[in-house]
Amino acid sequence: MVVEGRLFTLHRGVLPVFSKSWYCRACHIRYYNNFFVRDxxxxxxxxxxxxxxxxxFIHVAESTYIEPALCQFFTVQMALEHGTCQGIARVYNMTLGSSDLPNGSRLSHELTGDLVLDGFxxxxxxxxxxxxxxxxxxxxxxxxxxxxxxxxxxxxARMTGTGQPMWAHACHRCMRIYQGQDGNWYRMTAGVHDGVDVRHLCCSVHDCQEALPTQRDFFCITHRDLIKQCCITGCNELAQPGFRTCSNDSHRAFQTHAEEKNTAMFQLRARLRNATISDVAAAGSLPTNDTPLSPDNQPPANSSSNSLPRGMPKGKLSRSxxxxxxxxxxCCGIIISRATMYGSEGVSGVKNFLKGTFPTQYPGALPSYIFYDNNCSLMKHLRATDDHYFDKVGLPVDVFHFKCKHSEDDIFCQLHCNPAxxxxxxxxxxxxVFNSSAAxxxxVWFGKFQNVVQDMAVIKYNFFLDEMIAxxxxxxxxxxxxxxxxxxxQSDLLLAGRSPFIHTLS
Structure with a gap:
């Protein structure tokens, strides 16, 4: 069988191609360019x-092939330039994508964002x-x-915890080897742990980690019946048809106010109400719309477009x-592990993330020092729960946060987490010795992916970010x-803790 197609290349633009497949009647297998299919x-x-x-040539879609060099080009653009799939496709079509397709071809010669993502x-x-x-x-x-x-x-699943290819990385910037006065050789390593504001949609039940069926859903399959319940906090009544709230007047007013608040007219009028008389006077004229300022020309209380009228119940209409x-x-800049925090960045979640990154079967991988901006709370939590997992690890606060965000009156923090x-x-x-600002x-680099991944389903979201880190x-x-x-x-012998180096704190 012969099928007309198009080939997207890095140096020759878009080329017309014809792909062949062969069918074996004896074994019921059809052989394509990249793969074969049985039955x-x-x-x-x-x-x-x-x-x-x-x-x-990679067979990306039914009639579309992409050169591997071009797929690699897409990957580098995404990782280093934070390019979106649609943006990369537009750049290719305007620059590299000159077409030799005949005018009579039924196929478009333009690359699309979906093809870029599928090729990647x-x-x-x-x-x-x-x-x-x-x-x-x-x-x-x-x-x-x-x-x-x-x-x-x-x-x-393989990339979580120890799955990154560079998980066992070491270099002169994140590891020091020296001989102590006792004649023994010591190995000192360090890393930094921190959170960054990159997010994906999730179930509206706090801390639920089950994936959403679609990007339009509010709840996962386990909690999907909650969509029928009134969205007001503490209310267990069923929502009325066509509404997210029950028949209670104050609850219905909450939904009406919230929906109106998102309109452009509401926001513009709120800004006008918040303007002082001096602002209006400086503009040289008074407002002429039918919503005047308050009598004393001062913004009324609770006039912010993001605030609720006094006495109105609390609830949630948006997705989570x-x-x-x-x-x-x-400390050299290599990212060795990533994890998603769902409900909050609590110290128990941080502890579990660190234990997953440095499991017990690799005691030699545990750093000598772990910098974290809230190490004082983490250390208190470890002591309160009688957890000795990090007893041989120094837990200082990184230099920047210690100077700017930790009180001099916090004696516990000063005694246990001061990097000096x-x-x-x-x-x-x-x-x-180490760059504690590496995280x-x-x-800064990682946070720019929010606009790229915000519409991705969780499977693609995780796959994309892990590949970008690699x-x-x-x-x-x-x-x-x-x-x-x-x-x-680092060698397996070193990671297993059976090396000639002594891994202790002075």
Whole structure:
């Protein structure tokens, strides 16, 4: 069978192609360019990709092929320039995408944002399978936008905790090896833990981690019946048809006010009410609309567009978002782990994230020092729960937050979390040995992805961010190598705690 198609390339633009497939009647297998399918008419039929590395041309959609070099170009644009799929497609169409397709072709020669995203995902999945010497399997039937879900979910599960390729990274900027006065060799490592405001939609039940069925839903499948309940806090009555509230007048007024508050007219009039008489006088004229200022020309109380009238009940009409993303960053800038905080950034969640990043089977991976802006609360929590997991780890607050956000009157914090308390962190010249602001610098890069991922379903959201971190780490590793910092992956012997180095605090 011959099918007309288009090939998107990096250097030659869009090319017309014809792809062939062959069918074996004896074994009921159809062979395509990238994969073969057994019993294609069966609902559970699978695309089994050939185990010959990355294909020369990646079959992204029914009649669309993308050159691997172009997929890699998309990935780098996303990771280093924070480009959206739609933006990358527009740039390609206006610059690289000159077309040689004949005028009579039924196919469009323009790249779309969906094709960019699908090409990025499929290229990353193929790379992962090649690295692991495994075969990529994808469902043959069904919708294209869900074709990669299972493969991405498997990849996401492996990337949690210790799954990042650079998880065991070390270099001269995040590790120090020195000989003590006792003649023993000591190894000192450090990293920084922090949260960044990147979020995805989630179930409206606090701290629920079950994925939403669609991006339009308020609740997960387990809690989906709550959508029938009045949205006012503490009210258990059923919502009336066409409303999110029950028949209670004050509850209905809450919904009416909230919906009106989001209109442009409401917001503009609220701004006008908040303007003082001096602002109006400076403009040279008085307002002419039918909503005058208050009699004394002062903004009325509670006039903010974001505030509720006094006495109105509280509730929630909008969908819910996760709290933030947590990153653990080596002091050289390599991000080794990521986790999503759902309800809040509590110290118990932070503790569990750190334990997942440094599990008990790798005692040599646990850093000598972990910087965190709220380490004093974390240490109090560890003591209150009699948790000794981090007894051999120094828990200072990073230098920036300690100077700016921790009170001098907090004796516990001063005694246990002041970075100046740990003499190993200061060299002979009085300078800090490690860069405790590495997480803040990584957050600047990572935080720019919010606009890119905010509309993604949770599976694509996690897959995308993990891949971006992997590309970022490759970029940072190249810089460290060029600067002579000897980046490398630590040995299993070292990670298992069976190395000749002594991993203790002075």
């Amino acid at each position: 294609a008419s069966h609902e559970a039929s699978q695309r089994e990709y050939y185990s010959q590395g990355i294909p020369k 995902i499929l290229y990353a999945l193929l790379q992962d399978k090649v690295t692991r010497c495994e075969t990529l399997m994808l469902p043959h039937r069904g919708y294209q936008n869900h074709r990669f879900d299972q493969a991405m979910a498997e990849r996401n 978002w996760t709290h933030n993303e947590q990153l653990f960053v080596r 308390r740990f003499r190993e962190l200061i060299d002979a010249e009085g300078k800090w 803040e610098q990584a957050n 590309v970022h780490n490759e970029h940072i590793t190249g810089q460290l190598r060029d600067q002579g910092h000897s980046p490398h992956i």
